Amino acid sequence: MLSGEExxxxxxxxxxxGNAVLWSLPLAVMAAFALSRHFPGKLALESVTHLxxxxxxxxxxxxxxxxxxxxxxxxxxxxxxxxxxxxTAKGAALATxxxxxxxxxxxxxxxxxxxxxxxxxxxxxxxxxxxDRFVSIALPLAGPGILAGMVMAFATALGEFGAVITFAxxxxxxxxxLPLAIYAVLQQPGGESEAMQLAxxxxxxxxxxxxxxxxxxRWAGRRLAG
Amino acid sequence: xxxxxxxxxxxxxxxxxxxxxxxPAESITVLFGPSGSGKSTLLSLLAGLRKPDRGSIRLxxxxxxxxxxxxxxxGLVFQDARLFPHLTVRRNIAYAARRAPPGGLSIEDAARFFxxxxxxxxxxxxxxxxxxxxxxxxxxxxxRPDFLLLDEPFAALDGIRRRTFIxxxxxLHRVHxxxxxxxxxxxxxxxxxxxxxxxxxxxxxxxxxxxxxxxRQPAFQSILDERDTGAAISSQALQAASDNRxxxxxxxADQVLLAxxxxxxxxxxxxxxGLVSALWPENNxxxxxxxxxxAGHLLARVTPQAARELALAPGRPVWAIAKAHLL
Numbered sequence: 001m002l003s004g005e006e007x008x009x010x011x012x013x014x015x016x017x018g019n020a021v022l023w024s025l026p027l028a029v030m031a032a033f034a035l036s037r038h039f040p041g042k043l044a045l046e047s048v049t050h051l052x053x054x055x056x057x058x059x060x061x062x063x064x065x066x067x068x069x070x071x072x073x074x075x076x077x078x079x080x081x082x083x084x085x086x087x088t089a090k091g092a093a094l095a096t097x098x099x100x101x102x103x104x105x106x107x108x109x110x111x112x113x114x115x116x117x118x119x120x121x122x123x124x125x126x127x128x129x130x131x132d133r134f135v136s137i138a139l140p141l142a143g144p145g146i147l148a149g150m151v152m153a154f155a156t157a158l159g160e161f162g163a164v165i166t167f168a169x170x171x172x173x174x175x176x177x178l179p180l181a182i183y184a185v186l187q188q189p190g191g192e193s194e195a196m197q198l199a200x201x202x203x204x205x206x207x208x209x210x211x212x213x214x215x216x217x218r219w220a221g222r223r224l225a226g
Numbered sequence: 227x228x229x230x231x232x233x234x235x236x237x238x239x240x241x242x243x244x245x246x247x248x249x250p251a252e253s254i255t256v257l258f259g260p261s262g263s264g265k266s267t268l269l270s271l272l273a274g275l276r277k278p279d280r281g282s283i284r285l286x287x288x289x290x291x292x293x294x295x296x297x298x299x300x301g302l303v304f305q306d307a308r309l310f311p312h313l314t315v316r317r318n319i320a321y322a323a324r325r326a327p328p329g330g331l332s333i334e335d336a337a338r339f340f341x342x343x344x345x346x347x348x349x350x351x352x353x354x355x356x357x358x359x360x361x362x363x364x365x366x367x368x369x370r371p372d373f374l375l376l377d378e379p380f381a382a383l384d385g386i387r388r389r390t391f392i393x394x395x396x397x398l399h400r401v402h403x404x405x406x407x408x409x410x411x412x413x414x415x416x417x418x419x420x421x422x423x424x425x426x427x428x429x430x431x432x433x434x435x436x437x438x439x440x441x442r443q444p445a446f447q448s449i450l451d452e453r454d455t456g457a458a459i460s461s462q463a464l465q466a467a468s469d470n471r472x473x474x475x476x477x478x479a480d481q482v483l484l485a486x487x488x489x490x491x492x493x494x495x496x497x498x499x500g501l502v503s504a505l506w507p508e509n510n511x512x513x514x515x516x517x518x519x520x521a522g523h524l525l526a527r528v529t530p531q532a533a534r535e536l537a538l539a540p541g542r543p544v545w546a547i548a549k550a551h552l553l
Contacts, residue, residue, distance in 0.1 A: 121275050122308035124295040126369045127325040132296075136321070140312050 002201075005172075010201065013177040016089060016164070017157035020096035021150050024104060028153075029146060032108035033138065052163075053102045061166025064095055068167075085167075092168035092175040096160045104153035107213075111145020111220060112138060144220030148213045155209025158202065178202045227251035227405055228286030228372045230300075234271055234278040243267055243429035249373075249422065251286075254399050254473070255407045256420030256437065260449060264429040265409045266305075269375050272407075273302040285372060301371030305378045307358040309350040315361050316346040322369035329370075331402075336364045339401075340394060355382030359391065367402065374398075376408040380415055389470040392418050396471055413450060417441075417458040418472035425449060438474065438522055455479045455514065456525055463521030465495040466553035475553050479514060479527035483547040486536040495550035498524065502542045505533065513538075517546050 002010065031049055035042065052060055068075040069086045078085065085091035115138060123133045139146075161179045168175040170184055182198045185191035229251040236243045243264045249255035259265050270276040272283060274295035283291040290298050309318050319333045337343040340360040345353065353361065359379055366374060379395070380388045392415065399406050407424075410416050416423070416437075423440040425433040433446040438458045440446060447455055456478040464475050489497060500519030507513050513533045515526045524546055528538070538544070 116308075116311075118304070118306070118308050119310060121295075121302075122304060122310070123321075124275065125273050125300065125302040125371075126322040126365065127296045127299075128321075129294070129296050132325075137310065 006198070006201070008173055009176060009178055009181045009198070012089065012092075012173070012175070013158055013205075016092045016096055016175075016177050017154050017160075019090070019093035020100060020157045020160075021104070021154045023093065024097040024101055024153075025146075025150065028101060028104040028108055028149070029139075032105045032149075033112050033134065035105065035109050036112035049105050050102050052099050057099060057160070057162025058166050060098055061095055061163035064091075064098065064163065064167040068094070087167075087169045087171065087175065089168070089174050092164050092177065095163040095167040096157045099160050099163050100153045100157045103156045104149055107149035107152050108142065108146050111142035111149065114145070114220075115141045142220075144216055148216035148220055151209055151213040151216060155206050155213065158205055158209070178205075227403055229405065230272065230373050230407065231284040232268075232272060232281070234268075234281030234283060234291075236267065236271060236276070236278045238267075241429055243271075245424075245426065245429070245431050247424045247431050247434045249405065249407045249424070251405045253405070253422035254395070254419050255405075255422040255424060256416045257407055257409045257424045257426060258411065258413070258416050258420075258449075259426035260411060262428075263426045263449075265411075265426055266377055268426065269302060269377050269407075269409060273300050273375060274298045275302075299372040301366040301369055301374040303359075303362050303366045303374070303376045303379055305381045307362040307382075309353075309358060309361055309365070311350060313350070314346070315342065315348050315350060315353070318350060318361060319346075319365050319368045322365045326368060326370040330368060333368065336368050339367075339397075340364045356387045356391070359383065360394070363394070363398070367398065367404070371404070374404050374406050376406065378409050378411070380410070380412070388415070389468070393471045395419060396473070413454050413456070413476050417474045417476035418470070420458075421473060442516075442523055442525075453478065453480060455527065456481070457523055459522050459524055463498070464548070464553055465550050467551040468553075477524050477548060477553070479525040481548055481552045482524060482526035484515060484517070484526050484528060484532075484536060484538070485545040485547060486542075488545055489547060492547065493549075494547045496546075496548040496553075498546045498548075500524075500544060500546060502538050502540055502544055504540060505538060515544075517544055519546060 035046060065086060066072055070076065070079055075086060085094055119137055120133050123137050128136060159179055164177065165180055170176050170180045178198055178201065182195050185194045230249040233246040245268055257265050271278050274293060282289055310321065313321060316333060319336060323330060323333060337346055340363055342357065342360050342364060345357060359382060380391055383391055398404060408419055420437040423434060423437045424431060425446045427449045432449060433440045433443045441458050456476050458474040459477045461472050461475050466475060498519040498521055500517040502515055503518040504516040505513055511529065512527050513530050515528055515538055517524050517526060526546060
C-alpha cells in the first residue's frame with residue numbers, strides 16, 4: 001500500500017503530466033498536421049519542435065525561468081494578472097509540456113502521415129473546404145493515433161526531471177513529482193529503500209502507459225485500413 | 227444544365243497536355259484515350275485538384291479556373307471510389323448531402339436509385355467493388371454537382387455488373403438531368419454511353435464532336451487497337467442477343483460481312499443495306515470499306531481479293547451483315 005506521502009507524490013505526478021498533455025494538445029495537433037504537409041518554412045518549424053530534445057533539460061528550465069519568472073518579460077506581465085508559473089505546479093506542468101512536446105508531435109504526425117491523402121481530394125470535390133476537411137476527415141481518421149500520442153506523451157511526462165526541478169523546484173505537495181521525490185530521498189542517508197519503492201511505482205506507471213499506447217496504435221491501424 | 231468548356235495547358239516533365247474541347251450539357255461526353263494519354267490528369271484539372279499552367283475552364287459560361295475545388299460545383303467519382311473509411315455508407319452519402327445546396331435527393335432516394343438501400347448502415351470496408359462504385363456515385367449525386375466527372379467507373383467491374391452500371395449511368399443522366407463526362411479506354415463502354423466524344427492521345431485532343439461522327443475520323447481510328455476499328459451504330463438500328471440498354475453499339479469492322487446481292491436464308495439477324503462510300507487499303511492483307519447505311523456509317527474489313535470479286539467501289543450497293551450474338 002502507498003503511504004500518505006507517496007499518494008501525494010503520485011497525485012502531483014499525475015496532475016502535472018495530465019495538465020502538460022491536455023494543454024499542449026491543440027498546439028501539438030496543429031504542429032503535427034503542419035509537419036505532415038509540405039510548406040515553405042517546414043524545416044524551421046521542425047527544428048523548433050525538436051529543440052527540447054537536443055538542449056539540456058536544465059537549460060530549458062533556465063530559459064523558462066528567464067522568460068516566465070517573476071522578473072521575466074512574460075512572467076512579469078502574467079504576475080500582474082495574478083498568474084504565477086515559476087515554482088508552482090502549473091509551472092511544473094508547463095516545463096513538462098515543453099520537454100514532451102517533440103515526442104507528442106512525432107506520434108501524432110505519424111497518424112496524419114498514415115492517412116490516405118486521396119480522401120482529402122474526394123472530400124474537396126464533395127464541397128468540403130480546407131478547414132472542413134481537417135475537422136471532418138483528418139482529425140477523425142487520426143483520432144486513435146492522437147489518443148495513442150497522448151498516452152505516449154503522458155508516460156514520457158511522468159519522467160521529466162531537469163526542466164521541472166529548475167523551473168518549478170522540488171516542493172513536496174506542490175511540484176514534487178515521482179522522479180523529483182526519488183532524487184530527494186536519495187539525497188538523504190538511508191533513503192535507498194524509499195527510493196526503490198518510488199522507482200517501482202514509476203516503472204509500473206511507465207509500463208502501463210506503453211501498453212496502452214501500443215493497444216491504441218493497433219486500433220488506429222485497423223481503423224485506417226477501413 | 228450547364229456545359230463545360232475547357233482550354234487548358236499543363237507541362238509536366240516530358241508530358242505536355244494541351245486540351246481544348248466542349249462537353250455539352252445535354253450529352254454524356256466520353257473522354258477516350260489509351261492509358262498514359264492524360265485522361266486522369268485532365269479530370270484533376272477540371273475538378274480543381276490541380277492547377278493548369280494556363281488556360282480557362284468555363285462551366286455554364288462562368289470562368290471557374292481560379293476557384294478552389296470545393297467551390298466549383300464539379301463532382302468527380304474516382305476509379306478507386308475513395309469512400310471515407312470511418313463512416314458508414316449512409317454517413318458517406320450524408321457527408322455530401324450536408325454540404326450540398328438545398329433541394330437535393332434524400333439519402334434514401336439516392337440509395338434506392340443506385341440499389342444500395344440494403345447497404346446503408348454497413349461500414350464501407352467490406353463492400354464489393356461494384357457496391358463501392360455505386361456508393362461513390364450516390365455520394366457524388368448527393369453533393370448536387372452542376373457537372374459530374376467519372377474516372378473509369380467500370381474499372382472494378384466485369385461482365386453483367388459492368389453492363390448494369392452502364393444502364394445506371396444512362397438513367398442518372400436522363401432522370402437527374404445531370405451533364406456527365408466519363409473517362410474510359412474501352413471502346414464498347416464508350417459507344418454504349420457516349421453521345422459526345424473527346425479523344426485524347428499523348429495529351430492532345432485528336433478528335434471531338436458528336437460521337438458517331440467524331441469516332442469515324444481517321445485520327446480517332448488510329449488510336450484504337452487494330453481489332454477495334456469500327457463504327458458506332460445506334461442500338462435501335464441493330465438487333466443484339468443481349469438486351470442491355472446502351473446508346474450505341476460499337477460494330478467492329480471484323481464483325482461485318484459484305485454481300486453484293488441481298489442475302490436470303492441467313493441466320494444473322496442484322497442485314498443493313500447501304501452504299502459503299504469509301505475504300506481504304508490498309509496493307510497487303512486488308513481493305514477497309516465504309517458503307518453508308520440508313521442506320522449510319524459502318525466499316526467492314528475485307529481482303530483485297532474479296533474487294534475485287536465484289537467489285538467494291540464508291541457508289542456500289544452492298545448489304546452489311548452482323549450476327550446478333552457478336553453485339
